[in-house]
Amino acid sequence: MRFGVFLLAARFPGQSDRDVLSAAAEAAVAAERAGFDDVWFAEHHFMSYGVCPSPVTLAGYVLGRTERIVVGTAVSVLSVRHPVALAEQAALLDAVAPGRFRLGVGRGGPWVELEVFGTGLDRYEHGFGEALGVLLAALGTGRAAADGPLFRFRAVPVVPGPRPELGQSVVVAATSPGTAALAAQHGLPMLLGLHTADEGKREMIAAYARAARPGTRAGHIGAVLAYVGDTQAGAQRIVRQSLPRWLRPGLAGYVPVDGRPPPSRDPAEYTDLLCRIHPVGAPDYCVQTMAATIERTGIRHLICMVEAAGDPALTRANIARLGTEVLPALRALSSPPVRDAG
Numbered sequence: 001m002r003f004g005v006f007l008l009a010a011r012f013p014g015q016s017d018r019d020v021l022s023a024a025a026e027a028a029v030a031a032e033r034a035g036f037d038d039v040w041f042a043e044h045h046f047m048s049y050g051v052c053p054s055p056v057t058l059a060g061y062v063l064g065r066t067e068r069i070v071v072g073t074a075v076s077v078l079s080v081r082h083p084v085a086l087a088e089q090a091a092l093l094d095a096v097a098p099g100r101f102r103l104g105v106g107r108g109g110p111w112v113e114l115e116v117f118g119t120g121l122d123r124y125e126h127g128f129g130e131a132l133g134v135l136l137a138a139l140g141t142g143r144a145a146a147d148g149p150l151f152r153f154r155a156v157p158v159v160p161g162p163r164p165e166l167g168q169s170v171v172v173a174a175t176s177p178g179t180a181a182l183a184a185q186h187g188l189p190m191l192l193g194l195h196t197a198d199e200g201k202r203e204m205i206a207a208y209a210r211a212a213r214p215g216t217r218a219g220h221i222g223a224v225l226a227y228v229g230d231t232q233a234g235a236q237r238i239v240r241q242s243l244p245r246w247l248r249p250g251l252a253g254y255v256p257v258d259g260r261p262p263p264s265r266d267p268a269e270y271t272d273l274l275c276r277i278h279p280v281g282a283p284d285y286c287v288q289t290m291a292a293t294i295e296r297t298g299i300r301h302l303i304c305m306v307e308a309a310g311d312p313a314l315t316r317a318n319i320a321r322l323g324t325e326v327l328p329a330l331r332a333l334s335s336p337p338v339r340d341a342g
Contacts, residue, residue: 001302002219004040007040010310012311026316027307028065036069036327041073045080047252059072070101071097072104076104079131083132084134098163103169104172105171106173107173112255115257135170138162139167144158190208192221192299201297220301222303224278224305226322227318290326291333
């Protein structure tokens with residue numbers, strides 16, 4: 001089993017962007033110290049929900065500050081980036097820190113960055129599969145070429161030359177059966193998000209299995225919100241008081257590029273959902289909840305969103321408590337019959 005930390009670089013009211021990004025880097029260093037296997041950075045643009053616009057850049061900085069931990073993107077938004085440029089960046093980080101960088105990619109959403117970066121709505125709605133194919137070909141062969149509807153260019157070498165293992169380790173964020181099937185066709189693992197309970201994760205893994213080649217085994221990754229307190233009531237009280245303060249302005253930052261209505265989700269209700277389906281409580285409760293997710297879904301790689309308290313010091317304390325009071329018990333769990341259903 002593997003356990004990671006998932007950092008959104010979430011800006012709570014009263015915090016500066018500079019302080020949030022500094023705190024995210026310190027949290028990554030704390031995750032290595034606490035014994036986590038990996039740390040993952042999210043990408044967002046023009047909003048307080050997350051203030052890291054380039055997780056690849058932040059990953060490079062954190063790779064230089066750490067020695068052991070794997071650093072990944074969860075995820076780099078492929079709809080607003082050229083896939084060959086992203087392949088070059090991934091190959092560069094893998095060249096200077098072999099085996100310690102992992103690229104996660106996703107479709108993103110129909111947000112205003114499609115307009116700002118000039119990629120357009122069609123790229124989001126129809127171009128993810130083509131862009132993913134170009135990216136994987138560049139990482140897998142060391143040469144990039146395209147002759148499709150959206151990408152068309154002559155063959156060029158990818159420099160620095162990528163190791164084949166880098167392309168094979170790409171993770172695809174999936175929120176729909178169609179994206180699950182696309183990941184399965186490439187034999188890549190999925191990243192399944194916070195908003196999905198165990199049953200939803202099982203359904204996505206089943207969709208993946210239906211589209212996968214026989215014998216495909218993919219180490220899917222599941223995101224959970226994790227906050228450790230002395231009691232379940234105390235931990236949930238902190239999260240219920242703090243998280244809506246971030247969600248209210250943060251969710252409002254999702255601005256559609258076209259005339260569709262913006263996303264609507266009540267922050268208090270969403271916080272209540274997260275507290276009900278994720279490990280928010282005393283150490284034993286967190287162990288039981290995460291163990292149940294592993295058993296129900298077969299996912300053996302969980303990454304923990306740890307910033308729910310909204311205070312950098314509390315985030316680092318949460319990481320430390322997860323490392324000392326939760327992870328050892330989870331690592332001691334038996335192997336099979338638990339297995340990755342993908």
